[in-house]
Every structure is written in C-alpha cells, then in structure tokens.
Amino acid sequence: MRKSQREIAESSRSISRRVLMLGVIQASVVAVLGLKLRSMQIERADEYRMLSDGNSVKIRLLPPARGLIQDRNGVVIAGNEQNYHVTLTREDAGDVSAVVARLRHVIPMTDRQAADLLAEIRKRSAVTPVMVADRLSWPEFSSLALNAPSLPGVSPEAGLSRSYPRGGDFAHVLGYVGPVSDFDLAKIENPDPVLRLPEFQLGKVGMEVKLEDELRGKAGARRVEVNSAGREMRELSRQEGQQGATVQTTMDARLQNFALQRLGSESAAAVVIDVTNGDIVAIASAPSFDPNKFVRGISGPDYRALMSHDHRPLADKSVQGAYPPGSTFKMVTLLAGLESGIINPGTRFFCPGSLQIAGRKFHCWRKGGHGTVDAVNSLSHSCDVYYYEVAQRIGIDRIAAMARKLGIGVRHDLPMSAITEGIAPDRDWKRARYKQEWQLGDSINASIGQGYVLASPLQLAVMTARVATGRAVEPRLVRAVDGVPVPVKEFAPLDIHPLNLRTARAGMDAVMNSDSGTARRARILAPEWRMAGKTGTSQVRNITAAERARGVISNDQLPWNRRDHALFVCFAPFDSPRYAVSVVVEHGGGGSAVAAPIARDILLFALAGGLPPLSAYPDDGTRAKVQAIWDSMVLMPEPKPQNSRAKV
Structure with a gap:
C-alpha cells in the first residue's frame, strides 16, 4: 500500500530529529573526551608522565x-x-x-x-x-x-x-x-x-x-x-589493623613481685592459689630473667650466662619442675589409709626410729623414733614409720588413686609451657615404664613422697587447696578476655569423707601450732590468719648404712647440688581457707627451716594485701629477721590500672 505525501513528510521529519539527537550525543561525547584529553595532556601532564615512567600501586x-x-x-x-x-x-x-x-x-x-x-x-x-x-x-x-x-x-x-x-x-x-x-x-x-x-x-x-x-x-x-x-x-x-584481645590474668602484680623477691637468690618456686575460685594469684620461679632481652635480640654472652647458671633461670620450676614431694605427700597416704577403712583417726603405731621390712631397714627421720603416734600426731611429728605401716596395709594402688584425686600425677590445663604431669606411680605404671613388678619397698618409699613419686609446686598447691576445701579445686590463669569474664567453675566435692579431711587438716594445724609441731617456729600469731601447713625434705642422694653408722653428713657440709630439697605447703585462714601456698627450694636443706618461713611470708602478704604487721609474727627474734628481709626489698608500689586498649 503506497504512503501518502503527508505520511512521507512526517516520516522524514522524524528521521531528521533522530539524526540530530544522535549528532548532539556524539558531539557531547567528543567534547567530554576532548576535555579529558586536555586535562591529561596539559593540566596533569607531569603527573601522568611520572606514572608512565613506572609508577604502580x-x-x-x-x-x-x-x-x-x-x-x-x-x-x-x-x-x-x-x-x-x-x-x-x-x-x-x-x-x-x-x-x-x-x-x-x-x-x-x-x-x-x-x-x-x-x-x-x-x-x-x-x-x-x-x-x-x-x-x-x-x-x-x-x-x-x-x-x-x-x-x-x-x-x-x-x-x-x-x-x-x-x-x-x-x-x-x-x-x-x-x-x-x-x-x-x-x-x-x-x-x-x-x-x-x-x-x-x-x-x-x-x-x-x-x-x-x-x-x-x-x-x-x-x-x-x-x-x-x-x-x-x-x-x-x-x-x-585490629588490635589483639586484652587478656586479664588472675595474678596479682604486687604479690608476684613480693614472692619473687622473697625467694631471693635461691633456686626455688612458689605458687599461691585462691582456693575459693582456683585463681593463681602468684606463680614465681627463681632466679628469673628479663624477657625484654629476648624480644630485642639477646646477646651471645647474656644467653650463655643464662644457660650456664647452675640455678637454671630459664627453667620454670613452678610447673616444669618435678620433685620428690617428701613429707608434704603424707596427707595423701594418710587420706588413702583413712578412706580404705583399714585405719581410723585413732589408729596408733609405735615408732622405734626404724622398721625392718623384707630384710631391709627403713629409717624414720628421727633417729630415736617418736614412740606411739596417732593420725594427727603422725603429721605434726612427720613420723615416717607411721606411713610405712599404713603403706604395707593399703598398698600402692590406693595411694596412687588418692594422689591423682588430690591433683598429683595430673597435668593441669593452664596456658603455660611444658607443664609436667608429675608421677603418681602404681603397679601398672612401673610395669609399663620399667617392665618390672612393683615391690613392697617401692610402696614404703612412696608413702613418704620418695622413690618414684614426683610432683610440681603447682600440683602441691592444688593438693593443699583440695585438702583445705574438700573440693576439686582447678587452677586457672585467665580471668577475662576483652572485658568478658571467664566463668568460674563450680568445684565438685571430693569423694572423701569429711571426717577424714578434718583429720588431715587437724594434723596440718598441729604441724604449725602444737608445741611439738615440726614447723612451729614459722607459725602465724594473728588468730584471724591462723595457718595450717606441712613440711617436707626430700633426699636427692642415697644415704648408705655406713654413713648412718658414722653419722649422716649434714646438708651444710655437702656440695649445693647434693643437698636435700626443702618443701612446704600451707593454707589459711584455718577455719575459712582463702589461699593455699606451696614452696620448693632446690637443695635448700630442711623444709621447716628454709621453705616454711618463705611460704609464711608470701601467705601473709596475700592475706594482708601488702606487708603484714610484725605483730603477726612470733616475738622470738623472728620479727627482727623479717624486718631485715623487708628492708632489703624494693617492692612494687600500689598500682594504677591502665586503660585496657592503651599501647604501653
């Protein structure tokens, strides 16, 4: 069908408008490109010339x-x-x-x-x-x-x-x-x-x-x-970048500073646990070292000095060190015996100074013996023969089970390196380790914390906290992360009869506060801070029969590395326990003379929130000695909390 002249004219006008619009658009694009080219070639020529020479992002x-x-x-x-x-x-x-x-x-x-x-x-x-x-x-x-x-x-x-x-x-x-x-x-x-x-x-x-x-x-x-x-x-x-989380620990900087200074030049360790929640408020190993030197690049001479030091400053003795616990282990043996039902708090054994077992004589630390002793006195006098008698009757498996229940032979989960599991030996352990059967003499040695038994200061502190509370206290080091508190565990009661726990605690109280207690000289006079504890001295060498016959060589006459380890564990207040403390002094000699005063001072500092009054100490020359120790210290001042996100 042919179009009319009018239709043809309208079509032509429409095409002309489209062509015009397209031309305007094209001209606009060319104009923009021209302006851009002018900017690049004239106004920003130097910048783009520099980029063209090899600049990159x-x-x-x-x-x-x-x-x-x-x-x-x-x-x-x-x-x-x-x-x-x-x-x-x-x-x-x-x-x-x-x-x-x-x-x-x-x-x-x-x-x-x-x-x-x-x-x-x-x-x-x-x-x-x-x-x-x-x-x-x-x-x-x-x-x-x-x-x-x-x-x-x-x-x-x-x-x-x-x-x-x-x-x-x-x-x-x-x-x-x-x-x-x-x-x-x-x-x-x-x-x-x-x-x-x-x-x-x-x-x-x-x-x-x-x-x-x-x-x-x-x-x-x-x-x-x-x-x-x-x-x-x-x-x-x-x-x-996003800063890492702020970690708030359970430790107290002032108590940690005091504990490390109180350990002094000894090769030693101390652990303080809040028994109510498991918080480790201090955990010190002496001697220490400056970690800033490792961050900045420690020099060869400095590193060799640390490595060759006989007190091993790089070793963390508080969790890595495994020591024979000596008589501090006697609470374990006593509770194992009481729980077995074979003995009770009133059971008495006679101590003549030694006990003949299977053709071998096992000695008590007191040459003349302790006479007849019961459960409480066995701890206060630290009578070895009493525990030889108990071990013969209950066997090693019950002792080992009680040790693990109290935290020995158990690796505690803390964010620290190389935490030892210690050893709570039993028949299966010796068979697996040495391919040998357990002997009665092994049980006798283990009953007083010698032989194969090994424990760290951390484990001894946990053991003491559990005895003090009757609960399965678990240690912890992290209190909060970025302000969010880490929940405190509800500690389950130990499967130990309360009467038996009270007997063990009464024995530890007698160690400190009875007239014949082995650590009476380290007692605390303040009744609100009454302390219960247990001494320990663990041998690092064998004493021969010939040496006993002519007289055992005293620790002071031996080379340092052949002297006995000194140990002490304690808790306070006795009626409402708050803190448990353990101290181990390598080759320190006697637990009552060396480790007990250190533990007492650290415990008092924790209870008092600073240096305690001298009136808390016996007035028998102890106060003057304590004052002299304090005067030699440079203690950390009362701290001012920092902003949690500050870059220090």
Whole structure:
C-alpha cells in the first residue's frame, strides 16, 4: 500500500530529529573526551608522565598491635612500645648490592652483617620485605627518611614492639615473643600473611604462645603509590589493623613481685592459689630473667650466662619442675589409709626410729623414733614409720588413686609451657615404664613422697587447696578476655569423707601450732590468719648404712647440688581457707627451716594485701629477721590500672 505525501513528510521529519539527537550525543561525547584529553595532556601532564615512567600501586600489610596482658587489677604486665625500623624489598630495590652499599653510609654495618643481609634478601621472595635494622634511634630514623630518594626499596617505618614493664617478675608465666622463623612457619599449615612481615613478632613460650590466636589481632592494609625506583610517592588509602584481645590474668602484680623477691637468690618456686575460685594469684620461679632481652635480640654472652647458671633461670620450676614431694605427700597416704577403712583417726603405731621390712631397714627421720603416734600426731611429728605401716596395709594402688584425686600425677590445663604431669606411680605404671613388678619397698618409699613419686609446686598447691576445701579445686590463669569474664567453675566435692579431711587438716594445724609441731617456729600469731601447713625434705642422694653408722653428713657440709630439697605447703585462714601456698627450694636443706618461713611470708602478704604487721609474727627474734628481709626489698608500689586498649 503506497504512503501518502503527508505520511512521507512526517516520516522524514522524524528521521531528521533522530539524526540530530544522535549528532548532539556524539558531539557531547567528543567534547567530554576532548576535555579529558586536555586535562591529561596539559593540566596533569607531569603527573601522568611520572606514572608512565613506572609508577604502580601496591598493597602493604599493616601489622596489628599485639593484645595487652594485665594482672587481675588491670596493671599491664605485657604491652607494646614504639619501635623504629627499616626494611628492604628486593623487587623495588633493583641492584640490591648497590643499595646495601649506600645504606651502610647511613646505618653502621659490618661486612659480616652486610653479607648476612644480602643472603637473607636473596633467600626471601622478591616481594617480601626483609628487616635491615631494628630499634633505630630517632637520628638514625630521620637520616634514613632524608636519604630515601637514593635508597630504592628501603622503607623506614615506625611500629610497635613487645615490652614487659615488670621485667623478670612474670618472665616464666608470660614467656616472650620473637621474630617469626622458618621453623615457626613450617609448623603452621596455612600461615597468616602477616607472619611474613619482617617486624612481626610471634609468641615463643609461655602465655604468649599459648594465647597467640587471641593476642595476635588482625592485619590492616594501606595502598601506596611507588615509582619505578621503588620509592613510595604517596599513600592512597589506609585501613588500620585490629588490635589483639586484652587478656586479664588472675595474678596479682604486687604479690608476684613480693614472692619473687622473697625467694631471693635461691633456686626455688612458689605458687599461691585462691582456693575459693582456683585463681593463681602468684606463680614465681627463681632466679628469673628479663624477657625484654629476648624480644630485642639477646646477646651471645647474656644467653650463655643464662644457660650456664647452675640455678637454671630459664627453667620454670613452678610447673616444669618435678620433685620428690617428701613429707608434704603424707596427707595423701594418710587420706588413702583413712578412706580404705583399714585405719581410723585413732589408729596408733609405735615408732622405734626404724622398721625392718623384707630384710631391709627403713629409717624414720628421727633417729630415736617418736614412740606411739596417732593420725594427727603422725603429721605434726612427720613420723615416717607411721606411713610405712599404713603403706604395707593399703598398698600402692590406693595411694596412687588418692594422689591423682588430690591433683598429683595430673597435668593441669593452664596456658603455660611444658607443664609436667608429675608421677603418681602404681603397679601398672612401673610395669609399663620399667617392665618390672612393683615391690613392697617401692610402696614404703612412696608413702613418704620418695622413690618414684614426683610432683610440681603447682600440683602441691592444688593438693593443699583440695585438702583445705574438700573440693576439686582447678587452677586457672585467665580471668577475662576483652572485658568478658571467664566463668568460674563450680568445684565438685571430693569423694572423701569429711571426717577424714578434718583429720588431715587437724594434723596440718598441729604441724604449725602444737608445741611439738615440726614447723612451729614459722607459725602465724594473728588468730584471724591462723595457718595450717606441712613440711617436707626430700633426699636427692642415697644415704648408705655406713654413713648412718658414722653419722649422716649434714646438708651444710655437702656440695649445693647434693643437698636435700626443702618443701612446704600451707593454707589459711584455718577455719575459712582463702589461699593455699606451696614452696620448693632446690637443695635448700630442711623444709621447716628454709621453705616454711618463705611460704609464711608470701601467705601473709596475700592475706594482708601488702606487708603484714610484725605483730603477726612470733616475738622470738623472728620479727627482727623479717624486718631485715623487708628492708632489703624494693617492692612494687600500689598500682594504677591502665586503660585496657592503651599501647604501653
């Protein structure tokens, strides 16, 4: 059908309008492009010329601030401090040897150090920054920043490094951090990219490694523009990292400081547990060391001095040390006997000073014997023969079961390194370990905490807390994470008859407060802080029959490493227990003379919340000795809690 002239004209006008609109659009696009080209070629020509010469945008990871660790009162015991350092990235450096040569004019570096640096750079990925120098002074850092244009690939940076403001007070508990090694990376299946940063620090031992996931935080990132020489031209954007969690521990910084100073120059350990909730308020190992030296890079002489010291300052004796518990173990044997029903609190045995068993004579520590003793007196006099008699009647399996019920031979779950399980030996244990059958003599030795029995100071403190409360107290070290409290466990009652527990506690009370108690000289006079305890002296050498015949050599006449260990455990107040304490002094000699006074002073400091009044001590020369000890100390002042997110 043919169109009319009118229709044809209207169609032509419509097409003309569309063509015009299309032309306008095209002209607009050309105009915009022209303006953009003018901007790029004229107004921003220098900028784009620089970019065309090799500039690129790179992503740099920002290490997060490590989480803080605090004591129970908010005092920072592991924090962060400002640290200036410099790194070098091979991809951006070009001629690495030339850059290092120029760098040596700014930072003093020996030929050996330069060679080691070059070897490390070649070993790493081309895009991985390598640490050149750490902990620079402000003048060194400023000089590097001024010389940056002539040092491609070199990046002077300000960051944070771990610090331990209390020095050695918490060294064994907290541990320390250090640079990430190839060995560290090999242990991780998919390592976090932040671990490859040269300045990043990773937990190595102690709480630092056990709580690494909580403390590490999350990395941030920044987009930077670099030129062809690898020099940063500008920062395009930045997203800060997320600081690690703040961990509040159960420990009290002032009590920890006092406990470590009270242990003095001894090779020793002390543990204080709040028996109401299991909080470890102090856990000290002496001598200690400064963990800051490991963070900053300990020198060879300093490290050799620590390793060669006969008191083993790097060892955490509080949880790693396993010692024969000596007579502190007698509560275990007594409760095993009472629970068996074979003896009762009134059961008496005669102690003539020794006991002949299977053709072998087992001696009591008191050569003339103790005469007839009952359960309470067996503890207050620490009569060995009484426990020989009990062990013969009940056997080792019951003793071992009671030891584990009281926390010995059990690995307690704490965020610390190398916690020992100790040994609560029984027939199966000896068969598995030595392929030998258990002998009666083994039971006799075990009954007084000798032979195969081993326990750590932590386990002895737990044992004491359980005897004091009659509940299965579990120790803990973490109180809160980022302000969220860790729930306190409800401790179940021990499956031990209350009368038997009261008998054991009465015996420990008599040790301290009866006229013939073995630790009477270390008693506490203040009735509101009445203390119950038990001494222990464990042999580290065999005493021959010939030596007994001519007289046993006293500890003072023996070389230090052949002397007996001194032990003491205690709790207070007697009627309403709050704290349990254990002290072990390696090769200290007698428990009553050496370990008991230390434990008493630490316990009193915990109860009083500071130095106790001298009136709490017997007026028999003890007060003057205690005052002299206090005068020699430099105690931590009353702390002021820190902001939980502060970078210290």
